[in-house]
Amino acid sequence: MLKIAPASSTPNEINGFDEQAGEDAIQAAIGLRGLLRAEAEKGDVQRYPSQRVIDALTEADLWAVAVPKRLGGRGASATALTRMGAELAKGDPSVAWVSQIINGTTWVTSIGPDALQDEIFADGVPRIAGAFNPPGTATPVEGGYRVTGAWPYASAIRHTQWSQWGIKIVHPDGTEVPGNFCYIPTDQLVIENTWFVTGLQGTGSDTAVANDLFVPENRVVHAARSYNFVEPGKRNYGAASDYFAQMAFVHRTMTGTPLGAAEGLLAAVGETAKAKPMVGTIFARQIDSHVIVKEIGEAAIKIDAARLLIEDATGVIDAAALAMRVLTERERARNKAQANYAIQILGEAVHSLMNIAGSAAFNNANVAARYWRDFNMVARHFGNIPSVGHEVYGRSLMGVTPNAVPPFMY
Template sequence: MLHSRTKPSSDILWGFDEGAGNQVVEAAIGLRELLASNASRGDVQRYPTDEVIRALDDAMLWGVAVPKRLGGQGVSATALVRMGAELAKGDPSVGWVSQIINGTTWVTSLASDELQEELFSEGVPKIAGVFNPPGTAIPVDGGYRVSGAWPYASGIRHARWGQWGVQIVKPDGTQVPGNFCYVPAGDFRIEDSWHVTGMQGTGSDTVVIEDAFVPERRMVHAARSYNYVEPGKKHYGAPSDYFAQMALVHRTMCGVPLGAIEGLLEHVVKTAATKPLVGTIFARQSDSQVVAKEIGEAAMKIHTARTLIEAATMELDGAALERRTLSERERARNKAQANHAMQILQEASQTLMYVAGSSAFNNANPASRYWRDFNMIARHFGNIPNIGYEVYGRSLLGVTPSAIPPHMY
């Protein structure tokens, strides 16, 4: 249930709930074996199993970054990224679904008082969403008629609501981009389109909406988007209300590729104790100095990547606690830092798969899933290293405009 505060600004005094943050990470660790045992079934049906979803329900791993006023757990960005990494060690697809729904549901906690009260009235819902390509919203009395098709809707089969990017098309043909609308699951259909090599178990199918009515209260306008605070807003003041929208979503999703490669490292280290180094004199890989060097180097790269990612989320946490927004330069560096971590993880994954050998590409081998899933996540537009480097380089050089709009990083 939604809990209003008589003095919303007092929420900031609570800070992030470190105890809850530790609990969700420990809960994720406890689910790793279950997730791993369900991963193949999830890949075959192309979305998480009911058993996995119930386990995440029971562990309360949805809406963990949502503020407590809405029934969430109020954890930090750093706790969220750590939770995602642990889930990904069990199954990266489940980690991704968790991060997408957690991120989208948190974004909704920044919406208007009226929308918060509607969507969180019965507890924290599962909300999935896609902003691109945008659908169309035609103004009508009391709201809009919305139509569109949104691919890559991760977790949508388990969501109660969808958050969809739309451009408003006015009667004179003028288009206003950058808006979001909320549509209940009963008003859209899911098109079976998710046939991919990596992240097979995320259920990232296409959502189709055909002329659905969306009342005005469920539209978030670009001119007054999520980080806009209406004068007199009641449901506001928790630390998470001060996160920059896209920075939070993109940094915390880094936990999944991180966890995938940490899981790959654990698997390779375990098998090296018994797996022969075929074609050599070594009965065990662990007897080879070359293998030891490669594993040690990969492990250091993974450790470096975790350090970079967590430093980026800690910077977001610190700014939120100070009730300030990051400067453009800080956001650019923060993005490049996380993107650089993806490059380092890519290098580590290549090394580890050479150690694991050709048998690691058998679909029954856990290494195959970690490798496939990481390589897909690493190519999400928010993770691509060269874009992060260009954004930061342009910021340092004072070159405008940036490669992407500043609000996107």
């Protein structure tokens, strides 16, 4: 375990990641896989995780894995959080996604201004979720803003105490300032049931609505002073996690969910192939066919390669944070492309494995169906799309400007 610095750290007193805490979180996730599988159907039906699952993750302390210890988190690395997500996904990818959204958003809050941290973490580490697009409207008033907005894809919203939302500030003269965030207690919001989808059904990613709510100034993070902005005299600062590249961290760690779904599918298909007859052929079992064994081996090595790519990408983020170093534009472009390519080859492996599994695997009672549909949903998150990552890296290499994605988004 690396040494943890005092709570009143300064930028010159960097403290490292708690490697043991990260490993403990990964092992806890492995231990929960049976429960997650047992509760997954219930989560799908009600469209969000069961209370039994939420309580189990709470007891295992899996909601603030990367949040610094000064705030009550576990102080683990990006790589550890990603590995934990993969293990949860082998039980239920929807739960892994809920965990990632809360872990990621709560970490983002931990690098906000002192006044924000002081309020949000006053009574310990809360669970925080949110979304940024489409942005809500914030009208300046004395002491803060009146905020109105509707944010779809609000994963995990039913299981949080606070929520983080993208807003555009609209001044009386009509000028708009986009790219800001605000924090609202979740119980002040209205949740509209809009999450009726094929994959990740159990994430509760419904629409959260704010109707003319007052948000004080200290709960707003302005675009001009992003989360990585260090205000003069900042007290809540100095952990390794405070130096994570914000969007790179959030998007790389979420790859644990599709990785775990693919690894879970590989295990399920491999086990079935030991006994499943190969109808219409001379083979009594699928594994008697050299073609099937070859296809499983090829899918497995693609999944292994994807894990190497993903963990190398998170390792770069961890190393830069430990060195208190800002990733260059080229490093961020490559980091994104690398992880997006991992999603591409995971998709190839998943497609091949479902061909092996056959039509029976698409029955909702078959665990393979859950891995397949949930993988295909998360693989299409805007941060995971391979063609976008490839273009971002290509434009960076060729010096083509502007890049396809704004620099702060990768």
